[in-house]
Amino acid sequence: MQYLDTAWIGVAVTLVMVAFVLLNIVRARGKEGGLYIRRIPGLNALDDAIGRATEMGRPVLMIPGIGTLNAISVQALSIFAHVTKSAAQFSTPIKICCADAAVYTVAQEVIRDVYQTQGMGDRYNEDFVQFVSDRQFAFAAGVSGIIHREKVAAAFLLGEFYAESLIFAETCNSVGAIQVAGSTHNTQTPFFIAACDYVLIGDEFYAASAYLKREPVLVGSLVGQDWGKMLIAAMCLLGCFIFSIDMTSAPTTKRVTVGEENGTSLVEFQAVDDSDNMEDGSLRKKRSSDTALHHYFHPVVSPGAFQDRNRPQKEEEGS
């Protein structure tokens, strides 16, 4: 992290968000009856989709995206564990297709654990979780083939998706599968909205495990996120207000780029002089780059910020 000029503000705000999450986890643990979470239609549809697959005797397909093992895929697997739990109770066959070897390994562990905790370890089949390919379109082709051959009744597309999202959604639609989708990528969410029956939009994806399990840790964390969102909203409103007030005053200083070192622009603040005036001699209006808020979001790297060249140096080898 660089702490030049104003960049510490980002760290401070992030730490406040972390404090919100931790504080609410403690609150939720101590509160009887739990905290309220609003209804999320996409998650209510999970059990309906599994029920439909059970009635039709066809498998439930789950795809945790094509991303690597990260918070998004772990969250997707967490939701899939809930789906598997319900599917296991009705002996509905499941299929999880993975595009990343690490996600595949974790998925296999999670699904095996779910069957064992449900007392149905004997029903677990290694082929429930399958590694298809780590190449995007080879994966898309492989999964499309599985959807067509197995005639899946329900598909859960939750995780990190890119261009292949629409291939999955439309292929599932072509076999009449009910689709519940969710992606944290804003570029793919519109495709899912256009093609799928239910979509988890934005942070609903992260709210899913709290909604499904109602554990104090998860619910508290969700409330902490909401506090964070409120803080961000308040900061946006305050920012609009300060920016509007700031723009009405006359400029006194301006940012001037005075050089460059290793690709970093070196900036100085200089007093506004006559050369900045308008053609008719009147003082120019304030630009957005003259405002205090612009300064906060564009920290200044001044020429003196770089390290002293007289610092101790390593001795050359052989000298």
Add this chain to the structure above:
Amino acid sequence: MNLPLAAIWGQDPGSGALIGYLVGAFILGVVMMVAMTKMPTRGRKPSVWIATFASGFFYFLFWIWPSPINRGPSDLPVGFSEKVGFGLQDALPKVANIAIILTAFLLGLGIYSLLHVHLGRLFKKQKDWQFSLILVVSMVLMIIFGYWDWMQRQFNDPDLLLAKMDNWGFVNYSFDLLFDGLLQQMDAAMFSMIAFFILSAAYRAFRIKSIEATVLMASALIMILSIMGAVDMVYSNMIDSMTGGDPGHFLNDAKITAVASWVKNTMQVPALRALEFGVGLGALAMGLRLWLGLEKGGVS
């Protein structure tokens, strides 16, 4: 700051010491994997959490600790803060390498899964076994010719003669046929199919059956028309004739490009920003729960 690990990574390529370290690391990795597999679940969870916390703590420290800027190759740190900052910066690629090595181990498991499914289908002559045969044959051929071609280029071509197609042999042509001639083309074919899927999805999404679908349809129509040059020209000329070419006339805001820009900048961008904040906070909370061992993963 020199880490002990630098002694391993700093060995000369091809040296006996490096090979020794590699073999040792491989054996250690296998032993650790076997030990983790045999460990009872009660013992496995704390050890996984300790490893998660330690690696998370490293990245947290790297993020929060002041990092050196414009550091020269021979610079030495001054004071405690710089010593830690230099050490963290030096250690980062090494720590990232550990994740890459772990992933390499896991890729083996992925290949095992693939072979388990498809060889099983092949030997049992289950439905659609022909597809499995094609997959296994393609995989074996790609591995053989991929490595053969790579070894030729890596070890038998010091003058880079294979950079020119004229010097290629059977192996290089075979690999080129498999990779560029088949795999890349099939990738492109799959990608092209998205155009047709977009059409069918758009047809279903834009049917006017609710208020939301109507709004979606109207905004999509504005966007489509705004990027059609002919429509934009005719419509803009019509507006210009009404305003008499006055750039300050309020009717200029009714031009299709102005309306499209308004929809994008005033309606779409704020909504996306709000979603991004929500997603970022969700990822932060999820990461925090994983780091502190509060997330139970799939099993409750």
